[in-house]
Amino acid sequence: MLVLIDLRMVNKIIGQEHILKDVNLSVYKGEFLSIIGPSGSGKSSLLYIVGLLDRPSSGEILIEEKTIDFSDQKRLSEVRNKKFGFVFQFHYLINELTLTENVMVPLLKAGIPIRKARERALSLLEMVGLKGKESRKPYQISGGEQQRVSIARALSNNPDLIIADEPTGNLDSKNTQIVMDMFKELNKEGKTIVMVTHEMDLANQTNRIISMRDGRVVSV
Amino acid sequence: MTHTVFITLKFILERKRQTVVSILGVSIGVAAFIVMASLMNGFQKYFIEQAIDLNAHITIKVKPEANPSKIGKKYFGDDVLLNVYGLKPPDKRDKISNYRFIISNYSKDPQFLGLAPHLVGQGIIRFSTIERSATIIGIDPNLERKASVIDKFIVNKRLNSLVTDRNSIIIGKLLAKDLGIEEHNKKVLIVFPNGVVEVFKVVDFFNSGITTLDQTRVYMNIRTYQAILGRPNEVNEIIVKLKDVNQAQKLSIAIERETGYYAESWQKAYKNFLQLFKIQNYITYMIVFAVLVVSAFGIFNIIMMIVMEKKKDIAILMAMGYERGDIVKIFTLQGLINGLVGAFLGSLVGYSIQEWLVSLNLDVEGLVRAKGFILDRSLVYYIYGVLFAFLFSLLASFYPSYRASKLNPVDIFRSG
Numbered sequence: 001m002l003v004l005i006d007l008r009m010v011n012k013i014i015g016q017e018h019i020l021k022d023v024n025l026s027v028y029k030g031e032f033l034s035i036i037g038p039s040g041s042g043k044s045s046l047l048y049i050v051g052l053l054d055r056p057s058s059g060e061i062l063i064e065e066k067t068i069d070f071s072d073q074k075r076l077s078e079v080r081n082k083k084f085g086f087v088f089q090f091h092y093l094i095n096e097l098t099l100t101e102n103v104m105v106p107l108l109k110a111g112i113p114i115r116k117a118r119e120r121a122l123s124l125l126e127m128v129g130l131k132g133k134e135s136r137k138p139y140q141i142s143g144g145e146q147q148r149v150s151i152a153r154a155l156s157n158n159p160d161l162i163i164a165d166e167p168t169g170n171l172d173s174k175n176t177q178i179v180m181d182m183f184k185e186l187n188k189e190g191k192t193i194v195m196v197t198h199e200m201d202l203a204n205q206t207n208r209i210i211s212m213r214d215g216r217v218v219s220v
Numbered sequence: 221m222t223h224t225v226f227i228t229l230k231f232i233l234e235r236k237r238q239t240v241v242s243i244l245g246v247s248i249g250v251a252a253f254i255v256m257a258s259l260m261n262g263f264q265k266y267f268i269e270q271a272i273d274l275n276a277h278i279t280i281k282v283k284p285e286a287n288p289s290k291i292g293k294k295y296f297g298d299d300v301l302l303n304v305y306g307l308k309p310p311d312k313r314d315k316i317s318n319y320r321f322i323i324s325n326y327s328k329d330p331q332f333l334g335l336a337p338h339l340v341g342q343g344i345i346r347f348s349t350i351e352r353s354a355t356i357i358g359i360d361p362n363l364e365r366k367a368s369v370i371d372k373f374i375v376n377k378r379l380n381s382l383v384t385d386r387n388s389i390i391i392g393k394l395l396a397k398d399l400g401i402e403e404h405n406k407k408v409l410i411v412f413p414n415g416v417v418e419v420f421k422v423v424d425f426f427n428s429g430i431t432t433l434d435q436t437r438v439y440m441n442i443r444t445y446q447a448i449l450g451r452p453n454e455v456n457e458i459i460v461k462l463k464d465v466n467q468a469q470k471l472s473i474a475i476e477r478e479t480g481y482y483a484e485s486w487q488k489a490y491k492n493f494l495q496l497f498k499i500q501n502y503i504t505y506m507i508v509f510a511v512l513v514v515s516a517f518g519i520f521n522i523i524m525m526i527v528m529e530k531k532k533d534i535a536i537l538m539a540m541g542y543e544r545g546d547i548v549k550i551f552t553l554q555g556l557i558n559g560l561v562g563a564f565l566g567s568l569v570g571y572s573i574q575e576w577l578v579s580l581n582l583d584v585e586g587l588v589r590a591k592g593f594i595l596d597r598s599l600v601y602y603i604y605g606v607l608f609a610f611l612f613s614l615l616a617s618f619y620p621s622y623r624a625s626k627l628n629p630v631d632i633f634r635s636g
Contacts, residue, residue: 044634053539054630074543081541088633092536094227096234101226106540108223153540165633 001028003065004161004192005050010059012045012215019045020056021215027161027194032187034203035196037212043196044165046212050194051084051163052076081109085154085162089169091146093138093153099125100134103153110157124152128182144175151182162186164195168202180205223542224549231526231554238522239558245518246562246613247569250605253508254570257604259577260504262596264497267430271493272486273369274428276459277468279489280322280475282314283482315454322458322479323363331463331471334366337455339445345391345438346409347399354395354438356410358445358455367461370439376404378424382441389420392434393427410438416448515562516612523555523620535629544625551624555617556610563609567602 005027012020019042027033027050037043048054049061055070062068063083069075080086093102103121108114125134128148130141138146147167154162164183168176180202187193187207195206203209211219232239316322316337323335339358344351361379364370371379374390381388389408391401399408406422426437446452460475460483462468468485475483487494527534534547577593 048630048633051539053633077538077541077543079541080539086536086539088536090532092532092539094230094533094536096230097227101230105223105227105537108226109541109546114222114226 001030003027004029004063006062006065007046007050008060008062010046010049010056010061012042012049012054013057019215020049023059023215023217025050025210025217027192029160029192030187030190031208032183032193032206033195033208033210034206035194035210035212036198036200036203038198041212042215043198043212047163047165047194047196051086052080081106082157083160085151085157085159087147087150087154087162087164087167089166091138091143091150093146093149095138098135098137099130099141099149102138102149103156106153106156120156121152124155125149127155128152144171144178147171147175147179148182151179155186160192162191162193164193166196166198168197168199176202224546224553227537228550228553228557231550232557235526238526242519242522242555242558243562243565245515246559246609247564247566249508249512249515250563250566250609251569251573252511253605253608254567254601255573255577256504256508257601258570258574258595258597259593260501261598261601262594264500265596266594267493267497268490270428270430271490272465273372274430274433275486275489276368277462277465277486278460278472278475279484280316280458280460280479281482281484282316282456283480314456315451316456316458316481318479319455319458322481326460326475331467333461333463334363334368335458335460336360336363336367337442338457338459339442339449339451339455340457341445341449342413343438344411345395345399346411347401347406350399352395352398353436354391354410355436356412356438356440356445358442359439360442364459367459373426373428375425375427378404381423382439385421385423386441386444387418387420388423388440390424390426390439391422392437393425394431394434395436395438396422396425398435412448414449418448512608512612515609516616519555519558519613520616520620522558523551523617524623526554527551527620527624530624531627531632534624534627535632538627538629539633547625548618548621551621552614552617555613555621559609559613559617560606562613563606566609567605570602570605 003026005025007023007025010020010023010025011018023042023046025046035043035046045054049056052061052068052070060067063079068079093099094105097105100118100121103124104114104117107117107120112120122134125131128151130145130148130152133141133145138149141149147170151167162183167183168179171179183193183195184205193206195202197203210217319337323337326332326335337360341356343354343356345354346352359370359382361382365379371377375393379390382390389410391399391408396402401408401422404422404424407419408422409417410420411417420440426434426439428434442455446454460471462471465486469487472483472485472488475481537547538544574595574597578595580592582592
């Protein structure tokens with residue numbers, strides 16, 4: 001299997017705290033990987049580094065076998081925009097924008113003209129089952145729907161990798177299952193997904209589980 | 221660029237209250253600037269225009285008395301330290317001896333539109349029991365017309381009466397009021413410094429709008445005046461009208477050099493006022509500057525508040541690939557748009573206030589007299605107002621935007 005992202009001896013130190021200790025991790029193309037661990041185990045910090053949101057204190061990260069230069073902010077932004085889609089525990093939708101416009105935000109950054117971006121956003125919203133609510137504002141829909149909008153937004157630039165940080169942490173069991181089914185469907189279509197969770201039942205629905213404790217990967 | 225403009229516009233349109241507050245702040249500032257600048261400069265320009273019209277562009281006079289230190293230098297050279305005490309005014313007659321030559325000579329120069337001789341002196345004017353001191357100016361009405369705009373200020377346009385009736389005079393409107401003269405053809409007495417007392421008929425009034433002049437001036441025919449003073453063919457002042465008033469300073473120096481007489485440009489004559497206006501302008505601009513700074517702080521506060529409120533949005537934008545530069549653009553543009561819309565509105569408000577001020581019918585009495593406010597409604601003040609608003613809102617929104625761009629998205633995601 002092809003390696004999409006490779007972390008080599010990654011350490012993260014914030015102040016006195018050693019959050020990640022010599023982490024080695026390969027994310028393979030097309031897999032649905034879950035990272036589990038108790039809170040404070042460093043799983044979110046690891047995810048932020050995988051998502052190029054944070055820079056490691058030491059170690060190397062390769063994407064498709066190319067080393068990432070963390071001083072090149074422009075390149076990092078471009079990778080995040082075009083290759084990655086982010087879903088967080090909270091939806092992080094912008095309240096001033098309608099659902100459609102929220103989904104359009106990454107598309108516009110990628111340089112897609114407004115009309116095309118709108119068409120794409122509408123079809124994505126339809127895909128996540130929100131047809132008819134496109135012009136509502138984020139605060140006018142339910143929590144489950146909000147999370148689905150953020151998934152639509154994460155998919156907007158047709159990314160290679162979806163990075164999900166406790167995506168169901170705020171949802172009831174019904175909506176949790178809807179989101180998980182959506183991820184599984186996307187994975188089947190070929191998307192690589194890395195998801196952080198602390199619930200074993202959710203992790204069990206993925207292809208591969210790694211668990212973390214005290215900043216180390218303890219089992220793969 | 222589209223992505224930042226898109227988000228900025230949404231932020232502006234969806235947060236109406238904040239937008240309105242910051243726009244209002246700027247528009248008040250800009251309106252205040254436009255109105256104050258046009259009032260101030262309107263008054264000053266009016267005053268200067270009147271003054272130039274009245275006092276001639278250049279006045280050629282007999283040189284003021286010699287400087288005592290010059291006397292020593294004249295005899296002992298420049299290296300002498302010498303003071304002469306107890307000098308009397310030099311026994312030089314108060315006249316311009318070759319005035320006909322000067323007038324005809326400069327009349328040929330196209331830079332000079334007209335020259336007219338004056339005989340100026342003091343006198344006491346008396347009507348029944350009321351007495352007032354007056355500055356008596358002997359003029360040649362025909363030449364006077366070419367060298368000044370005197371006709372503009374003569375209420376009933378009877379300047380020619382001075383030619384037809386040698387014993388007629390025109391007196392200042394306020395002087396007439398002080399004396400209790402309300403209609404013309406009243407007979408007054410004038411007492412001259414040489415003791416002569418003559419009866420004159422007031423044929424018209426002189427109304428310039430400048431209080432000190434209207435309170436003291438008396439015009440009469442120069443020949444009458446010369447005869448009364450026993451100074452036939454003598455003049456002590458020549459007034460000059462120029463094609464370009466801004467050349468006055470330069471030409472006055474040339475005239476001084478060529479004729480040997482003292483030539484005073486209008487700038488020199490009104491030096492005190494021009495100085496005063498300068499100070500007045502500084503004060504005005506300082507006040508307006510303060511108003512603009514306050515409205516800039518309004519923008520600063522609002523953008524700062526928005527940035528604080530929008531930390532999460534900033535974090536997700538960055539996660540989705542927006543660069544730090546994009547974040548700066550989004551919030552700076554927001555401030556700029558608020559500033560520019562405010563400036564535009566402020567210009568409209570300023571314009572309406574100007575309209576209103578112009579329509580007011582007030583009696584202004586002081587340095588000048590006018591009906592209502594005199595405004596200088598130049599486009600320049602609008603341009604400056606908009607420009608200042610632009611600059612200030614750029615400065616005011618840049619810092620908060622910069623702060624926003626320095627946020628670390630991970631910190632925000634961690635804190636939920």
